[in-house]
Amino acid sequence: MEIKINEMILAIVTLNDTLVSGGGCPVFKAADEEEQQKTSLYLAKILGGMVHDLENGIYLVCRH
DSSP states (O other), rough: OOOOOOEEEEEEESSSSGGGSSSOOOEOOSSSSHHHHHHHHHHHHTTEEEHHHEOOOOOOOEEE
């Protein structure tokens, strides 16, 4: 039997860590937009999720 976690935020990648607080989800701070995009993409591939841009300097990696 296989157990999967669905419908969950797996990681947050931000340019400004003051916009994110707590919640039990890993938060990664990127130095610039290029690093943010690359980190988000790598995390999505590794964790089997999708990247969502909130357009305020925050990317969410989610599994639906």
